[in-house]
Amino acid sequence: MKLRWLLALLLLAMPAWARPPLVLATTTSVNDSGLLDAILPGFTRETGIPVRVIAVGTGQALAIAGRGDADAVLVHAPHLEARFLSEKKGVLHTCLAKNRFLLVGPPTDPAGVRWETNVLNAFRKIYLTGAPFVSRGDNSGTYVREQSLWKAAGLKPQGKPWYLESGSGMGATLTLASEKGAYTLTDLGTFLFTKTRLKLAALFDRDDPRMLNQYSFMAVNPKRFPWVRFNEAKALLAYLLRPDVQAAIGDYQRARFGRSLFEPLGGKCILPVR
Amino acid sequence: MIEAEGIVHRYPGFSLSVSRLAVEPGEVLAVVGPSGAGKSTLLRLLGGLEAPQRGRVHRRGPAVYLDQTPYLLERSVLENAAFGLRLKGWPAQEARRRALGWLERVGLSGFADRPARALSGGERVRLALARALAVEPAALLLDEPTANLDPANVARIEALIRAERAAGRAVVLVTHNLFQARRLADRAVFLLEGRVVEAGPAPGFFQRPADPRTRAFLSGEMVW
Amino acid sequence: MNEVLEITLRSLAVSSAATLIAAVFGLPLGLWLGARGAGRLARSLLYAGMGLPPVVVGLFFYFLFSRNGPLGGLGLLYTLPAVAVAESVLAFPLIAGFTMAGAASRAEGVRRLVKSLGGTETQAFLTLLAESRRVVVAALAAGFGAVISEVGAVTIVGGDIRHATRVLTTAVVLETRKGELERAAVLGLLLLGVTLVVSGLLVVFGEREAA
Structure with missing residues (x-):
């Protein structure tokens, strides 16, 4: 019985019902x-x-x-x-x-996008070399942007063996990309917060309206x-x-x-x- | 103190039909018969655990039915013995005091605080007897109380049954042990396939059974 | 208040509330089904219910409590009561099912005992409840464990709102998503600890009443 009162108290003490938020x-x-x-x-x-x-x-x-x-x-x-x-x-x-969005990937940069000044060309290089790429695949803003970049480059990566869809949030996607040595598109904030733990380098970090x-x-x-x-x-x-x-x-x-x-x-x- | 009249009770594949059966105070009635004869069903009907589909069972005073493997509550021996009194609304203190007296009668007072489930087979039956007797029933309905017990426990339980008979209780005893039936019964009933084949006072029933089927059963020649 | 403590207490409170709601309905139902012998349909439904996908339950309650939904006017979406209700639906089949299974094995013996000693049906039921307390403890522990470790429904219905509906599991997901794996691990250990302590308390309390 005492336990029940305690629970009722705890529930009532929860904030956030005080005023419609x-x-x-x-x-x-x-x-x-x-x-x-x-x-x-x-x-x-x-x-x-x-x-x-x-x-x-x-x-x-x-x-x-x-x-x-x-x-x-x-x-x-x-x-x-x-x-x-x-x-x-x-x-x-x-x-x-x-x-800005960043294109990040393994520091060895197997697709060679580091010196690319046009982000669409960077995407084309990834596509042509078949280097692994992790997509959010979740209708997030980042995913929507990634899709429009592939489209603008005239490419369809879906179904390619190197194109992985993670279905998870940005942090988890970055971790996945790091583990797989893959490229991915990320927002700046999440990347800066997590990059110390990742084997990923910012490979396209430019003032480009597409990004x-x-x-x-x-x-x-x-x-x-x-x-x-x-x-x-x-x-x-x-x-x-x-x-x-x-x-x-x-x-x-x-x-x-x-x-x-x-x-x-x-x-x-x-x-x-x- | 129990009287059954014209009872009929059917299960799929089985029917029990007993026109008249009675047990008086201070009397042990043994019910014998092969497995599946309906002995336990009869006992449950007498005890009121099931209502007969036809016919009537008169009970003057409470009758307590004791299962073959009595259900012991997950409580102490004493709480088990006091359980019947607690059901009747007795205060805990008084119920325990009474129950302790009955535990002494069955030789379990030293186990009062032990968990009931830790008792041995014979002790379990004795505890169940104490629990039943604590509510002072007019009749005891015992379903093979000594099956699978060691001789010492059998002797104790038989002594208890005799004592309760002497105290004026009616006892119906279902047993497979014909020697036990002979030792305890004042009267006996032979049940076969749900029908009473023969009933009568004990010495005559066992020594000069009238029906050839009873004879065959008592001599161990009946095959079923 | 320390935020981790706050989240832990909230997890504890909302899971306890959900378990309590589920127990209020699940215990009597389980005992009743166990006592009268549940039919195949009832058993199948309960066993299927034990495998209810939390995200589906979460979505169901999202639509139910959504402002466009049938109960939208209550304004319960993204609040703890909504979470507790959704979670109780997940705990209910576990509690009812465990109780049913445990009660079924005792029901006949208890009923015969009580009836043979001249007790009533109500007394038989209450005795069955008391006799099933170990099973009830197991059922409550299973229900609580399922609820406090659940993440799908609580995210959809609760929204993982800081200082309002964030619980241990959603906090673990959040920290993992942010890449704060160490923090996530600490919260995960806390979750395990809370589950352990509650199960322990349930066992101690449940068996203490045995006398």
């Missing part, structure tokens, strides 16, 4: 970098609005939000975002930050899903766009890695959302 669906790459843990507490302190972060792939984040189960999204797949907007599921699309990784915020359309916390989502957007917060985003972990994990965009999109 804002549900933000975002990608694992953003969440796992720790950026949100660094900037969201300030928002909650100022507004009293707690935020719940659900970290999934971009595809799943948009699927959850597209059923009205999240109030806002922070994602990085312009094509999927455009579709989300055209389906009238999202509003207030705003570009918040960018970084631009753009993070956007959308609020879920309250006309379509009347229960969403639209005002709270708007407040969060305003907070994220504030100059001091944008600066904090840019400074996040810069001292540790010597470069910005996220460069603030202040609302100006570089990649077209279409």
Whole structure:
């Protein structure tokens, strides 16, 4: 009997039911970098609005939000975002930050992509040499970008024996690539956080629009899903766009890695959302 | 104190039909017969564990049925002995005190705090007897209480049965051991394929059975 | 509060709650089925239920609790109560099945004993419950173990939200995904430890009432 009371107490003591929180669906790459843990507490302190972060792939984040189960999204797949907007599921699309995708692979670089200045040529070299390549295979933003790069290069790697689909998150995919001596496409943040343990080198790390990784915020359309916390989502957007917060985003972990994990965009999109 | 009248009970492939059977206080009724004759079924009907499909069983006072391999609770010997009284709503203290007296009667008072499941075969039957007797039943229904027991335990249990008969309890004893039946029974019934073939007072039943089938069974010549 | 402690306590609380919910329904059902002899259909259903894929259960409850879903109005998606409910569905067949199997072997003996001593059917049932306590302990331990080590349903229904629904298993997945394998291993060991301690407590409590 005592045990039961203890359990009831424990359950009641769990936070987060105190006030309806804002549900933000975002990608694992953003969440796992720790950026949100660094900037969201300030928002909650100022507004009293707690935020719940659900970290999934971009595809799943948009699927959850597209059923009205999240109030806002922070994602990085312009094509999927455009579709989300055209389906009238999202509003207030705003570009918040960018970084870049990197092509990483074994330091020996068997396909010889290290000196390539055109990322499409790098992909073509991998294809021609048949060097192993690990794909996320999971509809994440990174996966969507990888697919569009193969397509732009005019190649179809699916079904080739050297083309592996991991079906897991970025960190696990990097580990897999490291173990297999394979190439993979990664976001900058995840790679910087994990690279000390990996036998992987950044082989294409250039300022190329095709490798631009753009993070956007959308609020879920309250006309379509009347229960969403639209005002709270708007407040969060305003907070994220504030100059001091944008600066904090840019400074996040810069001292540790010597470069910005996220460069603030202040609302100006570089990649077209279409 | 138990009287069965016109009972009929059928299973697939078996039927028991007994027109009249009675056992009086202070009397041991032995039920003998080959395996599958319906002895255990009869006992369960007498004990009220099953209701006969036809006919009636009158019980004046409670009757306790004792299984061939009695179920012992996963508790101490004393708790097992007190179980019947606890079921009747006796306070724990009083039930235990009473049960301890019965454990003494069956020679198990030294085992009171042991787990019942650790007892040997003969001790288990004696514990089950103590548990049954603790509720002061008018009748005891014993289903082969001494099967597979050593001679010392058989002797103890038979002595207990005699003592309870002397105390005025009615006892129905199902047994395969014809010598035991002779030693204990005041009256005997021979059951064959669900029917009473012969019934009568003990010395006559065993020495001069009237029916040739009874004769064959008692002399060990019946093949079934 | 230390976050690891917080996650551990939450795991413990939500798994206990789920086990409790499952036990409230599963124990009586298991005893009842064991006492009256479960038919083939009931047994097949229970045994199949023991192999319910957690991710399928998770998806089912996602759709159920989704704002568009039948119970969306409760606003339970991504909360601990929703996790507890989904997990209880996973523990329920285990608890009912174990209890049924254990009770079945004792049911006839207990019923005969109680009836022969003049007891009622209700008393027979209560005695069966008391006699089955070792099995009940095993059933509860199995249910709890399945629930606390489960990751599929708790991720889909709970969302692995920090300070809200993150539990030990989802934390292990998160740390592994981030490449923090050492942290993941520590959390994994904690998970094993919690499971061990709870099973131990269950056994000690379950057998202490034996007298």
